[in-house]
Amino acid sequence: MKNSLILITFMLILSSCGEKSELSVEEVISTGDLEKIRNQRTNLEATYHQLSEQIKLLDEAIQKLDTTAKLPLVTTLSVVKQNFTHYVELQGSVKTKENIIIYPEIAGILKEITVKEGQQVNKGKLLAIIDDGGMAQQVSQMEIQVDLSKTTFERQERLWNQKIGSEMEYLQSKSNYEAQKKSLEQMKIQLSKTRITAPFSGVIDDLMTEEGSLVSPGQSPLFRIVNLKNMYIEADVPESYVNDIVKDKRVDVEFPALGKSMETSVRQAGNFINPANRTFKVEIAVPNTEKHIKPNLTARLKINDYSSESAILIPQSLITENAEGQQYIYIVKNKNDNNEALAEKTFITTGKTQGDLIEVLSGLDSGNEIIKEGARSVREGQHVKILEQ
Numbered sequence: 001m002k003n004s005l006i007l008i009t010f011m012l013i014l015s016s017c018g019e020k021s022e023l024s025v026e027e028v029i030s031t032g033d034l035e036k037i038r039n040q041r042t043n044l045e046a047t048y049h050q051l052s053e054q055i056k057l058l059d060e061a062i063q064k065l066d067t068t069a070k071l072p073l074v075t076t077l078s079v080v081k082q083n084f085t086h087y088v089e090l091q092g093s094v095k096t097k098e099n100i101i102i103y104p105e106i107a108g109i110l111k112e113i114t115v116k117e118g119q120q121v122n123k124g125k126l127l128a129i130i131d132d133g134g135m136a137q138q139v140s141q142m143e144i145q146v147d148l149s150k151t152t153f154e155r156q157e158r159l160w161n162q163k164i165g166s167e168m169e170y171l172q173s174k175s176n177y178e179a180q181k182k183s184l185e186q187m188k189i190q191l192s193k194t195r196i197t198a199p200f201s202g203v204i205d206d207l208m209t210e211e212g213s214l215v216s217p218g219q220s221p222l223f224r225i226v227n228l229k230n231m232y233i234e235a236d237v238p239e240s241y242v243n244d245i246v247k248d249k250r251v252d253v254e255f256p257a258l259g260k261s262m263e264t265s266v267r268q269a270g271n272f273i274n275p276a277n278r279t280f281k282v283e284i285a286v287p288n289t290e291k292h293i294k295p296n297l298t299a300r301l302k303i304n305d306y307s308s309e310s311a312i313l314i315p316q317s318l319i320t321e322n323a324e325g326q327q328y329i330y331i332v333k334n335k336n337d338n339n340e341a342l343a344e345k346t347f348i349t350t351g352k353t354q355g356d357l358i359e360v361l362s363g364l365d366s367g368n369e370i371i372k373e374g375a376r377s378v379r380e381g382q383h384v385k386i387l388e389q
Contacts, residue, residue, distance in 0.1 A: 004168050028040045033346055050117050051189075071385040073374060073387055074383060074384045074387065075371075075374065075387055077369065077372045079312055081366050083308070084101075084308045084313060086359075088305050089301065091300060092235030094233055094295055095231070095233070097232075098200050098226065098227035100225060101208070101222075102127070102224075103219075104217055107195040110209055110213045110215050111130060112128060115223075120203055121201065122198065123200050125200055126195060127198055128196040128222060130193075136191060138265075139188060146184050150179040150181075202225045203227070203300075204225055205225065207223060228266060229252070232283045232286055233301065234281055234282070236274070236279035236284050238272075240378070245269060247267070249265060250286050251303045253293070253299050254301075255297060255300055256298065257298065258297075265284070266282050266345065267283045268283040283299065310361065311359050313359055315358075316356055316357070317356070319358070327346050328348060329348060330343045330370070330375050330378055332344070332369045340386070343381065346368075348377075349363060
């Protein structure tokens with residue numbers, strides 16, 4: 001019935017057009033007259049629009065009268081606004097600023113090691129002693145000379161204050177005393193370098209040299225000392241997130257090797273973009289009260305870069321894209337008591353994704369019903385039957 005009505009209407013319109021046009025399309029083209037060809041195209045275009053409108057009216061009439069028509073079956077998803085928290089997923093490495101190898105500052109024989117591997121030490125704790133090669137005796141002799149030059153200077157100063165003696169003798173004694181005092185200070189500094197102390201509190205992680213070894217500055221590692229309290233994770237973040245990932249942003253951390261996870265925050269966001277990989281560094285504080293987290297441990301990070309309290313989220317699989325790159329979905333309109341409705345194409349703008357869900361920034365409102373199952377088989381303006389869920 002539907003096809004018959006469409007055919008009759010089409011023939012009537014064509015016959016009416018034929019009465020208005022004396023020449024067929026082929027005959028008009030053969031004339032080579034541009035004006036006639038344009039007029040013929042305008043007439044046919046008007047006929048096309050008229051035919052389309054009439055077919056649409058016939059479809060609506062058929063829909064109302066044909067009770068035996070089989071409508072496409074679909075399911076729908078109601079749009080509701082909800083909280084949306086988006087995360088950037090990265091990989092980082094655990095580091096500590098207090099993890100160093102201690103080298104001697106003076107050459108000599110390693111006379112004594114006063115700590116053991118794995119021992120907890122406090123800042124300033126004596127770790128080792130290097131043989132001073134007689135430097136302590138030289139310091140003692142220098143102290144005697146400094147005391148003598150001090151006595152000479154003080155005596156010469158008293159005489160000078162009484163206007164006795166020459167100014168030159170006073171200045172020479174003063175210069176001699178100050179020079180010897182500075183020499184003594186330098187010798188004491190050198191002597192102190194024979195005693196290796198802990199630069200901070202931590203654990204002696206490794207003893208690298210044995211007693212009796214000849215050690216040299218910058219060439220002979222003695223100890224590795226590590227402090228596991230002040231730990232952090234360092235990660236490279238793409239520059240596109242420079243405005244979103246800042247200090248105090250929430251971070252979910254997972255340590256696959258330990259089977260542990262924790263919630264923390266960004267301690268510091270770098271101000272330098274690495275030109276080689278277009279990233280900037282972030283530091284994420286890591287509490288380590290149990291001391292299970294070790295330097296260079298791999299960590300998986302989920303950094304919160306965007307949040308919305310009234311976001312519209314839909315499954316990405318429902319979205320279709322046309323040739324122009326526009327994204328669209330189908331919603332239902334004019335739903336009746338029999339769960340029959342009209343499918344309507346709606347163009348949308350999308351934002352960030354999380355798993356299979358994507359945020360819709362525009363094109364949808366709360367309360368809209370999106371066609372879910374069966375969306376790929378419907379078309380614009382088609383009547384559909386919504387299944388109860």
